[in-house]
Amino acid sequence: MKKSCLFVLAIAFSFQLLASEEDSEVHDLMAYVLDPAAEAIWDSAGFVITEEGETNLAPTNQEGWDKVKYGAKVISESSYLLSMPERAVDQAQWVALSMALKGMGEKAFTAAENKDSEALFEIGAELYQICVACHQIYWNK
DSSP states (O other): OHHHHHHHHHHHHHHHHHOOTTTTOOHHIIIIIIIHHHHHTTSSSEEEEEEEEEEOOOSSSHHHHHHHHHHHHHHHHHHHTSSSTTTTSSTHHHHHHHHHHHHHEEEEEEHHTTHHHHHHHHHHHHOOOOOHHHHHHOOOO
16 A cells, blocks of 8 residues: 555544544644644745755655645645534634635645645745634633
8 A cells, every 4th residue: 555545544544533532622633633734834835044045945856745735635624623513612713714724725735736835835824824813712821
């Protein structure tokens, strides 16, 4: 079985476990599923500038682009997990923000398929804004 197929099966199994646990918290979904997926996008877009020079973060091989695609699909599909009735804090705004992740994941996937690092950078910024908007409203410290 190909490495990518194993990854998809592992994610599907993880989603099944998360969905079946009655007391699963949104925190766990964020920490173990969404955050790593978002990092796969954010860590693959833009530049790092230091005294030594500029480093482009865009993937340089197919494996790197595939990592972005996997992250994008996880973000896209996680929108449904966040929208489950037992997780939706309020049905209007929570679900709207959750579904915004679906669109960002789909856009990121397309950018990775096209190996478009510039689009990926812009999508990463939009994704960050959705995350910040949700955290400002719902994150209890």
